[in-house]
Amino acid sequence: MTIRLPLLGPDPEAPFPPAWRALRDPNGLLAMGGDLSPARLLNAYRHGIFPWFSEGEPILWWCPDPRMVFDTAGVRLSSRFRRELRRSRWELRADTAFDAVIAACAHSPRPGQDGTWITPAMAAAYRELHRLGHAHSVEVFDGGRLVGGIYGVAVGRMFFGESMFSAESGGSKVALAGLARLLHGWGWPLLDAQVRNPHLEFLGARLLPRDDFLQAVRRLASEPAAAGSWAGRVAPFPAALLAGVTAD
Structure with missing residues (x-):
């Protein structure tokens, strides 16, 4: 056809x-x-x-x-995982390792996928968006080692998630929950997750009819929000903080 x-x-x-x-x-x-x-x-x-x-x-x-979207107040972490976070030494940072995050996402194996959609041209395009202050990453560190991360694009008060990875179990979940915590604190209500994914549904994502989604994007993306690095805006914070702000 x-x-x-x-x-x-x-x-x-x-x-x-x-x-x-x-x-x-x-x-x-x-x-x-x-x-x-x-x-x-x-x-x-x-x-x-x-x-x-x-x-x-x-x-x-x-x-x-x-x-598929997340309400930024609605990322769910299990009780067991939150107990583990309380004992964790992981730390979250923003925009301190964007290139490393996108490279790790590109090389992370995905169930049912051969190769990667994050081609060299795609990675270069998002690195340029990051340089211009529109693409951002949230990183999870264990000491000096990057163990998880997520990146995406901010337009107005709307964040469009692109990809995430784990180098240790739970790293991507912590990055996602950390990003949602930041966005919620800034009054950004939605985090786009693009297409249906059972793992994301387990973490609290929901399906939104396209017309409703586009209506929200028109409103949120048109609201003023300064571009620029988040590194100076977001102080590093312990992953243990996420144990008390995400619901089962």
Whole structure:
């Protein structure tokens, strides 16, 4: 079967096709082509669209229905895991090891996936967004060793999660919970998790109809929020703090 998709032109500020034109199978595939310039990526995220493709494929743009999201006050950690956190020496930091986080995400094996969608071009694009103050990471350290992390893109008061990894059991959960804690403290209500994932559902993610999600994105992404590194905004904090603020 031949799939015909709108082909994006050279102008990174040009509108994307409307989300209702996205395919049902594969769910959310909307357009192809264009580039991964900062202007194009920010244009996409402002409209709830994200790039996702593998090495050797054209750039593909997605807006699935429904959308998986976290309420930033709603990340769940089990009682057992929270007890472990109370004894943990792990520390969370923000924007101190972005390159290491994206590299670790790119090399982390994923069930059911061969290779990685974080291609060299994709990684370079998000490193540039990070340099410009739009892409951010939350890192989990055990002493000087990076044991978990998550990265994504902030637009206005909306955060779009991209990927996370664990080098030790629970590292990605702690990074996710730490990110949600920061966002909730700043009054950012939603964390985009893109597509349905049973593991994320176990941690408290929920499915939101695409129209409702896009309505929230339009509101939150248009609200003022300064770009820039979070390293000076977020003081390192112990993972043990998460044991008392996340619910079963």
